[in-house]
Amino acid sequence: MPRTLAEELASKQREISVAEFFERNRQILGFDNPLRALLTTVKEGVDNALDACEEARVLPDVLVEIAKAGPDRLQVTVTDNGPGILKREVPNVFGRLLYGSRFHANRQSRGQQGIGISAAVLYAGLTTARPAHVISKVREEEAAHVLDLLLDTQKNLPKVVADDLLLWDRESGTSISLVLKAKYQRGRQSPYEYLRGSAIVNPHARLVLVEPDGTRITYERASTEIPPVPKEVPPHPYGLELGELAYRLKLPGPKTLGEFLAKQFAGVSSRAASEIVGKAGLTGKEAPGSVQGERLEALLAAMHEVKLLPPSAESLSPIGPVLIKRGLRNVLGEVRPEFYAPPVSRPPKVRGGFPFLVEVGLVYGGGLPADQPIQLLRFANRVPLLFQQGACAITTAVQTLDWRRYGLEQKGGAGLPIGPALLLVHLASAKVPFTSEAKEAVAEDPEIDRELTLALQVAARHLKTHLARRNRRAFAQEKFDIILKILPKLATKTSDLVGKPVPDLTPVITRIMDVVNLEEKVEATPEGVRLDAEITNYTPRARVLELFVELPAELFPLGRFEPAPDGTDAELGRAWWTLEKLPPSGRTKVSATFPAKTELEASDPSWFVAGVDEGHLLGAEPLPGDWDVRLPRAVIEAAEAGLEAPPAGAEAEVDYDAAETSARSEDDE
Amino acid sequence: MPPKRARAAKTTSKPARTEPPEALKPTQRLAGEIYDQLDRGEIPRMRLPLRTKQNLQFQMREGVWRLGRALGTRSARKLDGALMLLRTFYLVDFINEMARDSKTSTLRELYYISEGWEEGKFHSEDESNLLIEDLEVLCERLREDFRLHPEENGASVIGDLTIKETNRKGVVKKFNCRDDVGDGGYALPFNVEKEKIEFVGTNAKFVIAIECGGMVDRLAENGFDEKHDAILLHLKGQPARSTRRFLKRINEELKLPVVVFTDGDPWSFRIFASVAYGAIKTAHISHYLATPQAEFLGVTASDIENYKLPSDKLSDQDVKALQAELTDPRFSTQEWRSEIELMLKNGKKAEQQSLAKYGLNYVTDHYLPEKLAEMGIES
Missing domain, CATH: 1.10.8.50 (Helicase, Ruva Protein; domain 3)
Structure with a gap:
């Protein structure tokens, strides 16, 4: 009797193993080409190592070695100093998809799905038929276990092909070595970039990369604080469906x-x-x-x-402002950026029942390229996101902000801004909404987008303030060049030519400058970190000034001020002085000394001066209107006495050298 | 109608190449002014006539465009101004030193001398040349009075013109610029004043000033100078001061008409303007350099059409240059406006050598005779 079609089809139906499914869908896991396969392998290895160390409260020391192992083949070895893995667990951890301890936990972790590293084992087996070589030692045992294993794609079960013991010269740790079809090159989506990004957001880790040509890149530890292990928390009702x-x-x-x-x-x-x-x-x-x-x-x-x-932030592990800055400085040190914006760490918010928070760091200037789009470093749960930049909610938030308002170029006020800047954006959440299993881009979400935008705006405002300050400095520099370098020579030359003594230049200097200038300096001295501010009256008349400094509130109590301030407000981090009367060209100084190693940036203190209007003030800001400060009478009287019209005529004149430039381009001879 | 030294006797043609102390007195005056300002506590400054096209004014008496009355201020309030003031006195110092040592310097040497001026160092030769011109304006002297001169650049003359030149060694040589010189013609020295060059005589009927060397060669090979009794003068692009001064002297002293033959593009119009009307950069001495009777022969915008010359499309820069010329007072005549507007409308420019389309003899046998007849130079 002939079989019915249904029977025939039914006979062909069988369970497809998970492993088999992924074998046919490599691209989902990030193994669709040799470049990407290498990056994914390194990424999964490093993420696991960092997570394991963090859970065991060890400062991570991770070594990534990439070596040639034949044509189109590379051997990738990732070794950590984590707690190690019990022998009976090794096959499951490395040789079985969807096996892991973190999938069901409502807290932030790097790896979530538990497919990563075993997918790499699978890929290695498929492309080179070589087993994964795993060494692991736990503190309690004398010797390390060495296992070679493959992944059975039919049964989704590990197959141990060799099993041995080894005396390993470390207390505990894990090393996994894979030979796979892969290709190495540096670039935007490379193991190099991945380690660099990881080093920035994991300043407590020491990361070493050995490239196939033997080049060794080391990111030293910049912090010895191990981030707290995020606690598991139940979901929050807000955003619950x-x-x-x-x-x-x-x-x-x-x-x-x-x-x-x-x-x-x-x-x-x-x-x-x-x-x-x-x-x-x-x-x-x-x-x-x-x-x-x-x-x-x-x-x-x-x-x-x-x-x-x-929602409690306990399930989250933000990097925090201090470590963001330290991480950026550690990795970008050689670029010598001129400005590190105070990092932004937003309070946690809820989305879909889970807390999340956004952090932003911004670096400007130095060796960063000025004529290219800014570098955007995206991170989710301390993991660098290198692919799918265009499809990521973080990118969208950056692109939709009008950066022109904050001093960067941006075509039409949308898209990645152009300028010498680097932007770090970190999204931490127990459940990051990725656009796909490959975890390469954050999906659009109105709540996340709102937080991203708010954090970016804060960072951008810091940049704007910095640029405004810098422009004023450049303007001041020009004046200083005139009075310090040019004017004295002009006086000597003309005096020589007419055979008369060089006249006193003070009146001319104050006329040219016509500003009260504040110059600040931060330096490490034997007594500690010293902050100096020197105030010079480069205006043609005497001034009585009130000087204010505002410091980060946590630093304020550490400072010893000299001379003693006439008043302080520790809560707001402010101190103020009524300065002695300064004649033209007169100057005075205030300083504060902090304990050695205090992390104080020249951009941390803000200086404000009353007694001179904004147009005649450099290096400091006029007193904000909402401070509601009562100024000493001497300051007010001196300021009122000086209310005089500016010298007439000077402004209406045509600048000969500016006009000349146009003639130069027109003509001839 | 020699336009010479009426009101501007002090600065005009070959003004007193006075003895050093006299020539340098104005520089002393400048130093004194700045010293007094410093002594009074004022921000040092100088006022100079603006050398911009907006400040060109036509001088009826001389027939040329000279600087108007608009003044600009160079003040130590700004970095650029302060630097230029400082350089001015480094320069004055250097000039005085040269006078003491009886030396002269080329413009380029001066640029390198400034290496020792610390902050006052020039960043380009343009900058040093501009400052020298400024000093000419301020002191009402010529740069030669300051013992500064350009390099010999050898713009050449071919034609029946007999001159006497006093050479470097002080020997007077007399020769004819057609019969006594090589194929390269007579190379003009930077000094073309009477004490250096004297005109003895000529049978030529006119001077043709030519933009490109290739065209000079073509006319010489075809014997144009002899057949048409012409003196050929190579302008070498924007002509140097000595070339313009030489043309003016021939025009005025030998009473020969001057025609200017250039490419047909916006830049060539400017070459003509600086020959005939005066250049913006040297507007303070236009009365000494410009030849108001010079006439533009071509290539005109209508020549490109009438002679169907091979042409190129105007570039963006060409268009900008033409538009700038429309606001240049020197081109404000009806003739120039329609010429410029026609070129803008057609969007085409052509080189003078494009006439070779019709053969090597076409320019000398057809084009030039036709144009010269039109202009009434030849019949």
Whole structure:
């Protein structure tokens, strides 16, 4: 009897193993070409190493060696000083897809899905038929285990092909070595860039890369603080969706709805729980599983409506302003940027029931290329994102900001701005919404976008302030060049020619400058870090000035001021002085000394001066209007006495040398 | 109607090449002014006539364009101004030193001398040349009075013109610029004043000043100078001061008409303007350099059409140059306006050598005779 078509088809149906599925869909995991396969392998190895060290509270020391292993073949070895892996777990960790401890945890971690490193093992096996070579030692055992293993693509099970012991000269750690079809080159999407990015956001790690030609690149540790392991936290009701709530209600556990709300969610106190059930028209005594249909919707609406505690940041591991700056400085040191904006670390917000937060660092100037788009470094949970820049929500947020308002060029006020800047954007979350399994780009989301934009704006405002300051400095520099370098020579030359003594230049100098200038300097001295400000009255008349300094509040109490300030406000980080009367060309100085190694930047203190108007003030800002400060009488009187019209005529004249330039381009001879 | 030294007797043609102390007195005056300002506590400054096209004024009496009354200020308030003031006195110092040592210097040497002026060092030769011109204006002297001169650049003359030149060794040589010189013609020295060059005589009827060397060669090979009793003068692009001065002297002293034969493009119009009307950069001495009776022969915008000459499209820069000429007072005549507008409308320019389209003899047998007849130079 002939078989029916249905029977025939049924006979062909069988379970497709996960491994087999991924074998046919390599690109999903980032193994679609030899360049990318190498990067993905390095990335998974390094991420695992960093996560393992962090959990074990060890300062990570990660070595990545890439060596030639035949034509089109590279051997990649990633070695860490983590806690090591128990022998019985080794095959599962490296030889089985979707095996891991982090997938179900509601906290931030680098690897989430547990497919990464085993996918690399799989790829290596497929392209070179060589097994993964794993060495791992735990502190409690004398010797390290050495295992060679392959991944059985049919059964999604590891196959151990060799098993040995080794006396390893380290207390604990793991090393995995793979031979795969791959290609090495430096570039935007390379292991080199990946390690550089990782070094910036993991200043507590020491990372070493050995390239196939033997070049050794070392990123030394810039911090000895191990970031805290993010705690697991239950989801937060804000942003929770209906399906997710229904699913959670059905899970075994609490007997009543009230208990369910108070125990299974973050930010819900028992009082808030009663408020929620009240708003939803429920009693709180119901069995959680019984809440369905309209009652379910009412419950969710009430959960969104009631004011709750904000989500705890404990499930997140932000890098933090101090370490962002340190990480950037450690890696970009040789570029000598002129400005590190104070890094921005936004408070945590909730999206889809999970907390997230955004951090932004910005660096400007120095050796960064001025005529190209800025460098954008994207990170999710401390992992550099190197692919799919165009499809990433972080990129969109950067591109939609009008950077022209903040002093960078940008064609039409959209797109990546152009200028000598580098922008670091970090998104930390227990669940980062990636656009795909390859975890290369963050998906668009209105809440995340809002936070990104806010953080970027803060960083951009710092840049704008810096650029404005710099322009004023350049203007001041021009004047200083005139009075210090040119004027004295002009006086000597003309005096010689007419055979008379050189006249006193003070009146001319103050007329040319016509500013009160503040020059600040930060330097390390034997007594500590010293901040100096020198105020010079380069105006043609005497001045009584009030000087204010504003310091980061955490640094303020550490400073010893000289002379003693006439007043301070530690809470706001401010100190002020009424300066002695300064005649034309007169100068005076104030200083503050901080303990050695205090991290104080020249851009940290802000200086404000009262008693002279903005147009005649350099190196400091006029007193902000909202400070509501009562100035000493002497300052006010001196300022009023000096209210005189500027010398007439000078401004209306045509600048001969500026006009001449146009003639030069027109003509001839 | 010799336009000479009426009101501007002090600065005009070959003004007193006075003895050093006299020539350098004005520089002393400048130093004194700045010293007094410093002594009074004022920001040092100088006022100079603006050398811009907006400040060109036509001088009826001389028939040339000279500097108007608009003044600019060079002040130590600005870095550029302060630097130029400082350089001015380094320069004055250097000039005085040369006078003491009886030396002269080329413009290029001066540029290198400034290496020792610290902050006052020039960044380009343009900068040093401009400052020398400024000093000419301020002191009402010529750069030769300051013992500064350009390099010999050898613009050449071919034709029946007999001159006496006093050479470097002080020996007077007399020769004819057609019969006594090689194929390269007579190379003009930078000094073309009477004490150096004297005109003895000529049978030529006119002078034809030519932009490109290739065209000079063509006319010489075809014997144009002899057949048409012409003196050929090579302008070498924008003509040097000595070339313009020489043309003016021939025109005025030998009463020969001058025609200017250039490419047909916006830049050639400017060459003609600086020959006939005066250049912007040297507008302070236009009365000494410009030949107001010089006439433009071509190539004109209409020549390109009438003679169907091979042409190039005007570049963006060409168009900009033409538009700038429309606001240049020197080109404000009806004739020039329509010429410029026609070139803009057609969007085409042509080189003078494009006439070779019709053969090597076409320019001498057809084009020039036709144009000269049109202009009434030949019949």
